[in-house]
Amino acid sequence: MRFFKKIATLALIIPILAAQSVVSKTPRLTEEQRIVHVLNRLGFGPRPGDVERIKSIGLENYINQQLAPERIADTLAESKTQDLSALKMSTAELYEKYPQPGQLIRRMQDRGMLPKELSDAKGDQKNPQENPEYRKLIQEFYKENGLEQPQRIIAQLQASRILRAVYSERQLQEVMVDFWTNHFNIFFGKGADRWLLPAYDRDTIRPHAMGKFSTLLQATAQSPAMLFYLDNFQSVSPNANGGRAQEMMMNAQQRPRRGINENYARELMELHTLGVDGGYTQKDVTEVARCFTGWTIFQPRGGAAAVNALRGEEARTRRPAGSFFFNMRAHDDGEKVVLGNKIPAGGGFNDGLKVLDILARHPSTAKFIATKLVRHFVSDNPPPALVNRVATVFTKSDGDIRETLRAIFFSSEFYSPEAHRAKVKRPFELAVSAIRVLGADTNGGPGTHQWIARMGEPLYGFQTPNGYSDAAESWVNTGGLLERMNFGVALAGNRVQGTKVDLAQVVKQNTDKNRMVDESLRMILAGEVSAATRDSLMKKVDPADPVMKVVGLILGTPEFQRQ
Amino acid sequence: MNRRFFLRSGSIALASVGMSLSAPSFLERVVMGREASAAGGRRKVLIAIFQRGAVDGLNMVVPFGESNYYNARPSIAIPKPESGNVESAIDLDGFFGLHPSMRSFKPLWDSQRLAIVHASGSPDNSRSHFDAQDYMESATPGVKSTADGWLNRYLQAKKDSKASSFRAVSMTRNMPRVLMGRAPSIAMANLNEFSIRAGKASANVQSGFEEIYAQQNKDVIAKTGRETFDAVNYLKQADPGKYKPENGAEYPNGPFGNSLRQIAQLIKADVGLEIAFTDMGQWDTHVNQGSSRGQLANLLSQFSVGIGALYQDLGRRMDDVVILTMSEFGRTVRENGNRGTDHGHANAMFVMGNSVRGGKVYGRWPGLKDDQLFEGRDLALTTDFREVFGEIAISHLGATNIKSVFPGYHLTRPNRLIT
Numbered sequence: 001m002r003f004f005k006k007i008a009t010l011a012l013i014i015p016i017l018a019a020q021s022v023v024s025k026t027p028r029l030t031e032e033q034r035i036v037h038v039l040n041r042l043g044f045g046p047r048p049g050d051v052e053r054i055k056s057i058g059l060e061n062y063i064n065q066q067l068a069p070e071r072i073a074d075t076l077a078e079s080k081t082q083d084l085s086a087l088k089m090s091t092a093e094l095y096e097k098y099p100q101p102g103q104l105i106r107r108m109q110d111r112g113m114l115p116k117e118l119s120d121a122k123g124d125q126k127n128p129q130e131n132p133e134y135r136k137l138i139q140e141f142y143k144e145n146g147l148e149q150p151q152r153i154i155a156q157l158q159a160s161r162i163l164r165a166v167y168s169e170r171q172l173q174e175v176m177v178d179f180w181t182n183h184f185n186i187f188f189g190k191g192a193d194r195w196l197l198p199a200y201d202r203d204t205i206r207p208h209a210m211g212k213f214s215t216l217l218q219a220t221a222q223s224p225a226m227l228f229y230l231d232n233f234q235s236v237s238p239n240a241n242g243g244r245a246q247e248m249m250m251n252a253q254q255r256p257r258r259g260i261n262e263n264y265a266r267e268l269m270e271l272h273t274l275g276v277d278g279g280y281t282q283k284d285v286t287e288v289a290r291c292f293t294g295w296t297i298f299q300p301r302g303g304a305a306a307v308n309a310l311r312g313e314e315a316r317t318r319r320p321a322g323s324f325f326f327n328m329r330a331h332d333d334g335e336k337v338v339l340g341n342k343i344p345a346g347g348g349f350n351d352g353l354k355v356l357d358i359l360a361r362h363p364s365t366a367k368f369i370a371t372k373l374v375r376h377f378v379s380d381n382p383p384p385a386l387v388n389r390v391a392t393v394f395t396k397s398d399g400d401i402r403e404t405l406r407a408i409f410f411s412s413e414f415y416s417p418e419a420h421r422a423k424v425k426r427p428f429e430l431a432v433s434a435i436r437v438l439g440a441d442t443n444g445g446p447g448t449h450q451w452i453a454r455m456g457e458p459l460y461g462f463q464t465p466n467g468y469s470d471a472a473e474s475w476v477n478t479g480g481l482l483e484r485m486n487f488g489v490a491l492a493g494n495r496v497q498g499t500k501v502d503l504a505q506v507v508k509q510n511t512d513k514n515r516m517v518d519e520s521l522r523m524i525l526a527g528e529v530s531a532a533t534r535d536s537l538m539k540k541v542d543p544a545d546p547v548m549k550v551v552g553l554i555l556g557t558p559e560f561q562r563q
Numbered sequence: 564m565n566r567r568f569f570l571r572s573g574s575i576a577l578a579s580v581g582m583s584l585s586a587p588s589f590l591e592r593v594v595m596g597r598e599a600s601a602a603g604g605r606r607k608v609l610i611a612i613f614q615r616g617a618v619d620g621l622n623m624v625v626p627f628g629e630s631n632y633y634n635a636r637p638s639i640a641i642p643k644p645e646s647g648n649v650e651s652a653i654d655l656d657g658f659f660g661l662h663p664s665m666r667s668f669k670p671l672w673d674s675q676r677l678a679i680v681h682a683s684g685s686p687d688n689s690r691s692h693f694d695a696q697d698y699m700e701s702a703t704p705g706v707k708s709t710a711d712g713w714l715n716r717y718l719q720a721k722k723d724s725k726a727s728s729f730r731a732v733s734m735t736r737n738m739p740r741v742l743m744g745r746a747p748s749i750a751m752a753n754l755n756e757f758s759i760r761a762g763k764a765s766a767n768v769q770s771g772f773e774e775i776y777a778q779q780n781k782d783v784i785a786k787t788g789r790e791t792f793d794a795v796n797y798l799k800q801a802d803p804g805k806y807k808p809e810n811g812a813e814y815p816n817g818p819f820g821n822s823l824r825q826i827a828q829l830i831k832a833d834v835g836l837e838i839a840f841t842d843m844g845q846w847d848t849h850v851n852q853g854s855s856r857g858q859l860a861n862l863l864s865q866f867s868v869g870i871g872a873l874y875q876d877l878g879r880r881m882d883d884v885v886i887l888t889m890s891e892f893g894r895t896v897r898e899n900g901n902r903g904t905d906h907g908h909a910n911a912m913f914v915m916g917n918s919v920r921g922g923k924v925y926g927r928w929p930g931l932k933d934d935q936l937f938e939g940r941d942l943a944l945t946t947d948f949r950e951v952f953g954e955i956a957i958s959h960l961g962a963t964n965i966k967s968v969f970p971g972y973h974l975t976r977p978n979r980l981i982t
Binding site: 102106187189190191231263266267270271276424453454456458461463464465466472473476477478479481482485486489490493530532533535536537539540541549552553556557558561562 | 691693694697701707708709710728736737738740745747748749750751757758759760761762764767768770771772774775776777778779782783784785787788790791794795850901
């Protein structure tokens with residue numbers, strides 16, 4: 001089989017692999033098992049017909065296709081996400097079209113342009129938001145002026161993630177978007193990040209998810225969303241002469257403490273590149289922070305974008321609101337030493353670029369990224385030999401993400417029985433895989449996302465920079481498991497708002513309950529189910545039971561929680 | 564199955580959960596937990612309440628004895644205590660007073676069950692809600708990479724091999740940062756949701772899942788599933804739908820009152836609860852926060868009436884319960900141009916319970932003169948919030964390995980809040 005020839009060829013090239021090939025002594029996965037495994041790990045699980053499709057084109061071809069997503073047509077996902085208009089807007093447009101009501105009203109009041117009825121309803125003493133009349137007038141005002149509430153932005157972004165995961169033919173691309181979104185995690189609830197995240201997903205993560213790690217790293221470093229989330233936008237050198245001027249552009253609420261903010265510098269090394277034991281010191285954190293002083297955001301909270309747009313005024317600023325810029329006046333231009341590398345004085349913007357270069361190519365980074373990728377794709381306990389080989393490929397290919405992934409997908413460990421169905425699905429993976437396996441139709445809206453949140457993984461909802469865990473222990477708990485079962489039952493019963501299942505297309509209602517159960521198990525789990533679970537189902541299913549009960553139970557089995 | 568368990572559990576019918584031949588592990592642990600309590604070590608409970616959005620501590624616990632307070636707040640200050648004036652501050656000790664909408668706290672103060680720690684909070688000077696909440700919940704101010712919350716680290720440090728699934732419960736939709744971590748805990752918006760929800764078919768579907776999860780022995784997911792159903796069934800016996808508060812307690816309508824009522828319910832159902840958490844929002848009063856009446860007054864009323872009802876409802880059980888309130892930072896000493904207050908620094912915390920040395924405002928008062936203010940604008944900090952958390956963890960909950968709960972911090976315990 002060509003597929004195994006490929007492994008053999010690799011074994012010749014990379015001597016370490018030769019020793020690993022011995023693994024094939026253990027019982028091997030069947031062809032169908034391998035296909036389902038690849039559909040689960042390189043994607044969000046099989047849809048009806050996927051296994052047959054891959055059988056006909058060949059597994060190796062399928063993997064190679066997935067590694068080149070730009071060559072895969074994706075019209076269905078594009079059309080499904082077509083109406084999510086916020087995701088096509090620039091950040092400045094989002095500030096104009098999705099303003100925070102309180103902020104907008106204050107600015108309108110300051111400029112004397114608040115309509116009288118709104119001003120009256122707002123009154124003086126009451127909390128205006130608790131006044132239904134006022135809220136209604138705001139809604140009307142928003143409608144008349146073509147504005148929308150800011151929470152709609154994240155709802156659209158979450159919907160796009162669900163829709164693409166369900167419908168995209170570029171499944172691996174979506175898996176990598178999910179992976180990097182967690183690796184470079186950002187919480188939508190932090191200040192302006194709600195407005196900054198669509199550009200982060202569209203311009204920072206997606207274009208580089210399968211490219212070079214160094215390019216991706218630089219894109220995140222310059223992204224307003226990350227600069228805001230990890231506070232670098234307000235990191236100002238205490239020696240910088242332009243600091244005061246920058247402060248004066250801000251009002252008292254957002255005025256930064258003068259001085260260096262080390263937050264980004266620390267997480268950049270701990271979480272984005274080297275790993276916590278990657279060999280950096282507190283001194284390195286401070287030096288890196290100095291290098292990034294002045295990497296900031298123009299009008300991080302949108303400034304007067306919304307109120308100017310309402311007046312029909314063109315933005316007269318030099319830059320669009322919410323865009324990256326390097327503020328030389330806030331930069332510490334002295335000499336720095338980062339991980340033993342001297343960065344001479346006078347480097348300006350290049351200081352930060354040099355740091356990213358050092359970090360992206362550091363051996364600790366190769367090890368750290370390889371470990372995380374192997375944990376994600378293979379096992380919660382990454383086999384050290386595989387991690388080493390993958391790290392070597394990462395380094396030799398200058399951080400080429402595709403080549404690194406290829407080393408995983410064509411390794412023997414990836415297809416080992418130990419790796420098969422060993423990973424517990426995260427709630428997003430669980431929800432999407434259930435929708436896909438039933439061939440359900442979804443709009444990806446809040447009704448569906450809410451379930452993912454209840455199971456514990458609201459998208460862009462993880463507060464701290466480490467992102468959602470990739471290990472089973474974080475997901476196997478009483479509350480989360482109960483919601484997983486409830487989700488399965490709700491989905492099968494067509495009670496997930498915005499998602500429609502036509503079970504008749506999947507499994508036929510059958511008075512022979514054995515046939516009904518087995519057919520459902522074949523559809524949903526490719527028949528890979530323990531005898532105990534099958535027996536329990538047979539025992540608990542009545543011939544008169546609707547097929548939706550059978551499907552709901554199967555979606556809630558321990559087996560379906562795994563991939 | 565232990566007979567004493569049935570004897571003591573009184574009205575709680577256990578027929579359906581007691582059926583299987585081998586005792587379910589969850590029930591075993593409940594039984595053993597009760598035996599431990601019979602031996603004298605009664606289970607202590609902490610109820611932690613987060614006021615999200617930064618409550619204005621200076622109008623909640625009013626330093627009416629200080630003229631600078633009135634100079635700084637011409638339109639929103641709370642008037643000095645004055646007999647017969649229900650809009651004036653409620654005198655506590657001749658210097659501090661409660662906001663007039665917090666009358667339900669007065670009896671607790673008078674009976675010395677309510678302590679206040681003023682000028683307390685985070686030593687980090689962040690004025691970002693997000694960062695400050697993060698620091699207060701991780702209890703590592705200034706360190707963002709801390710993966711778990713301090714209450715979860717407490718659970719990890721004080722290992723309890725007999726812990727029930729309900730050892731730590733957050734009455735919130737999502738798991739709060741403070742309970743995130745390796746130790747198991749449950750988050751739920753409503754007790755009634757803690758079940759299989761399939762309409763009329765619920766019981767039938769649940770029995771199907773129970774069978775599936777009962778038959779798989781080694782799988783870690785199946786094991787968790789069995790514990791889940793033990794817990795679900797146990798809670799069902801407590802019948803959350805039919806709960807009647809005791810001692811004439813009346814909880815306020817709304818999500819906060821509901822959460823508190825359900826916490827009381829869990830405590831009374833003896834499900835092994837040790838840590839309960841809930842929160843209340845809307846405290847970010849930048850505009851028209853009001854004075855004796857208005858926006859903040861309404862919030863404080865809901866807050867104090869709710870906690871007062873909880874206290875009343877739990878009755879003698881408050882011997883073993885401590886209620887702790889917190890908020891991420893205080894608000895500016897001076898009112899702003901919109902008759903509101905902006906993000907500040909130190910704040911006030913309440914600690915309540917029959918074992919609390921109450922009737923006292925703890926912490927050194929730093930003063931409100933211009934040169935006494937933090938960064939020229941905010942109430943200065945004199946008590947690190949970890950002192951308060953730490954003392955409760957040690958003196959009330961009996962935590963031992965406290966260094967792992969508050970990494971990098973050395974507790975001084977000056978206050979002795981708990982008897």
